[in-house]
Structures are given as C-alpha cells and as structure tokens.
Amino acid sequence: MATAAQKKRATRGPRRAGGRSTRERILDAAERLFAQRGFHAVSVRDITQAAGVDVALVNYHFGGKQALFEDVFMRRAAVLNEERLRRLEAVVQKSAPRPPRVEAIIDAFTHPLLDRSARGGPGWKAYFALIAQVNNSTEFGGLMMTRYFDPVVHAFIDALRASMPGCDERDLYWSYHFLSGALTLTFAETGRIDNLSRGLCRSSDLDSVHERLVPYVAAGFRALCLRSAAQRRRDAARRSPRRTSTAARAAT
Amino acid sequence: MATAAQKKRATRGPRRAGGRSTRERILDAAERLFAQRGFHAVSVRDITQAAGVDVALVNYHFGGKQALFEDVFMRRAAVLNEERLRRLEAVVQKSAPRPPRVEAIIDAFTHPLLDRSARGGPGWKAYFALIAQVNNSTEFGGLMMTRYFDPVVHAFIDALRASMPGCDERDLYWSYHFLSGALTLTFAETGRIDNLSRGLCRSSDLDSVHERLVPYVAAGFRALCLRSAAQRRRDAARRSPRRTSTAARAAT
C-alpha cells in the first residue's frame, strides 16, 4: 500500500554493487528528461525505459510521477544551499568588520550555480535547466522555489542590505528578482543568443556569462539603491528644511 | 483533406454576427490555458470545451494542436513588434543628431510589453505569461523567439551600440540577454517575490517593475560597456605606449 519511500530508512544497501542503485538511475533519467522536455511532456515509461528499469518501480520507490519530480528537485538543492551559505559567510568574514562589496556577495550567490552547470557534469547541467523551467512556471514557480531556496535567498538579501545601507526594501527585492531572471534564462541554454549574435556568443559559455553577470547586476543594485537613498534624503530635507544638501554623493 | 487554414483567405466573414468567430474563441481559450498550464499539460478537449466548440474544430481551423500553439504565439507578435519599432524610431528622432540615452531605448523596448500586460486585458496578460514559458524552454525557446522577435531585437541592439560607442559586441548581446531574462521572469508572475518579500512586493505590480527595471538594466549595460571600452583603451595604450592616459572618464 504505502510507497517504499517512508520505510526506506531501515533498508539495506543498494542491490547492484558498484553501480548506481535503481533509485539513482531513475532520478538521473528523470532529471535529464524533465529538463529536456518538461514535466508533462515526459511519461513515466520514458523515464523507466531510459533508466533501464521496470515501469512500476517509479511508483514503488517514489509514490508517483509528481513525487518523483519533487525528489529530483530536492536532491541537489541541499548541496547548493550549503555551499552558497558557506561562501557568503566566508565573504562576510573576510571583509569584517566592514560589509563586503556587492560584487563579492553576488559572486557567492551565482558562482556555485554557474560553476556546477559548466563543470559539474551532465547531471548538474540538466538540473539547472530544470530550475529554469520551474522558476518561470506559474504551476510550480511560486511554491517550489520558495520552499527550497528562499531561506538562502533571505540570507543573501540581508547581506546586500548591510552592504547598501539606506536602500529601499522593495528595491532590494526587485533587484534580486531581476538577478534571478537573468540567471534563470542563462541556465535554460536555449541557444537563442547564439542565433541572435550569429555565433558570437554561445549559450553554453557560462564563464563568459559569469564575468559579465556579476558587474552587470552589481551596477543595477547600486543604481536602484543609490536612487532610493537619494530620494529618502530629499524627503528628509523636505521635512526639516534647514540645510540644503545638493551633494548627493555616496561611497559604495 | 487540407486544413482550412490555407484556403481561409477567400472565405466569408465569421458566422456569428457581433460575437467572436470560432477561430478567435479557440485562440483565446488556447492562449489562456497554454499560459496557465503549459503546452503539454493542456489537451485539445480542454481548449474546445473552454471555447464552447466541438473538438474537431481545432484540426479543421488550425491543422492540429502544435499549429494552434504557433498561431497563438504569432497573433500578437506583429502588434508588439510594430509598436516597439515605432517607439524606437521616435526616441531616435527626438534626440537626433545625438544618439538617445540608454534609458530611453530600454523604455521603448520594455514599455509596450509591460503596459499591455498590466492594462491590456486578460488576453495580453496570458500572452506574456506564455512568452515567459516559451523563452525559457529548450523546446521552443531558441527557435520561436528567434523567428518572431529577433529582427526587432537587432534594431534595438543597433540603437544601443550607437548610444555606447566602443562597447564590446559580446557585452552588448549578453547585456540584452540579462534584460530578456529579467523581463521574462516578470511576465511569469509566479508569485514568488510575494512570498519572498512577505507581501511587500507583488508580482502583479508591473508599474513598480518598470520604474525599476529601466534604471537597473541601463546601469548594467553601462557598467559592462564602460568596462570593455576601458579595456580596449588599455590595449591600445599597450600597443603604442607614448601617452599614459590614467583618466578613464567617459561621458554617458
């Protein structure tokens, strides 16, 4: 009756010594196919056939197609979150007691992802293409991304807030939103920029993306936050108009 | 035998006077459902039932599910492209003979989209959610976006190049790529930023997006292009090292 997923804790080791277990074979095949074609375009039989196992094993090991999808999504999320927090903390420690530069924070956020997508093997590559799909879907986007990634995102937004004091809260969140969109489209690797640039840029060249995404996004963050800080200063001056402060310079 | 789509040019007007034609009813229903659930998660019967017409009419009028999808995608693309080019030309004319500001170009690119998604009615809202899906999918992303939108995008990149002379070509394309990603995630309106910001920001508040996206993206473009221009200047100085030019200021 109950899926084997619950009682999986007290099980013996995987059957086939040396090779991947059945669970892992299914997860790998599902990851690849879901990323390539999307959740609804892939059948359970597609997955089990690619994994070389029986159709019924998806329901036995995971409980169903939807549950398998969430397990695929979950599997690598913990690894990512851990390294991202570790990197963030290292960046903060290194520049203490002053807050780190915006670039360093963005880098701690994006590098663990882009580096794995570029050099982590086909599994990671497929995983990020899957993330790109989930993040932009109204079906899963709001719920799954929130559930698995928002705690880490909050930590990064806290760090950015400390690095840009006086920044409007909404500017912070929308700036992150733009970063998330740019990063997400990158992971999709649709090949559109290849066509658009007539081969000058390649979707798969994630190193080129990273060395540009960080300064691009950092400049965007600063532009919004300096603007809102200036606006706040103007409002304050309007409320108590003793000094006229025309110099609106702020150190980054 | 052949679908009615070809011989549709010499047809009489739609049957039902006053109301929408069957074709339009199917297109509207398909647009809404494809946007909500994605191509593969919607059946032809879902569409025809929502449109209140017979199942067979999708194949009669469009030739099949896939062809219907492309017709939905095509329907509003021409309207968008026309207005975007019109706005771009107006911006260029207004500031002639000097090139327009980067902000003005970005605005001409984004405003026709965000304005329609916010105030164009539920049809346009659904359409942009569909765009968000297509742009991030490896299945349609590279091909359909290229086919229907790249001519316009090239015009905008030409204008940006003229506004930022000396900018590296790859920086231009990648900067556009980041803009495209940020805009695309916005259209999806997944509700994630609502959760992340605990209600402070709302996915549906596209006016807030627009007043932030333009300066954000403009700053990102400038950051990359100034960097590449400075790099180019360094390279030139290295090749003919007569003057040492440490002042790297550039007027925007």
Add this chain to the structure above:
DNA sequence: AATCTAATTCAACATTCGTTGAAACACAAG
C-alpha cells in the same frame, strides 16, 4: 428551387497515459 461550399457535429479510431495488484525473485537472518 436547386446547387455548392464552408462550417460544424458526431462517433470512433488507435495509442498512450499513470497507476495498481499479484506473483516471482533475491538475499540476509534465524
């Protein structure tokens, strides 16, 4: 009124879908 054609309806096609239950298997523990 007779004719013609575009549009619509209806029933059915052959596949494929996710899921299930019972039987068979493998292997460690007793």
Add this chain to the structure above:
DNA sequence: CTTGTGTTTCAACGAATGTTGAATTAGATT
C-alpha cells in the same frame, strides 16, 4: 533449509490523448 523482507517483474486496468472521416447544417450563388 526455512523464514522473512525488500525489490523487481508482469500483465492489465480505466481513462484520456490527438486526430480523422463521414454525415449534417447553414448560407450564399446560380
């Protein structure tokens, strides 16, 4: 060997899928 448990296989379920062809309707033309 026997028992027991976790795993795999096999066959099949009912429902839903995209598409099709023939019959029917509606409206204009001759």
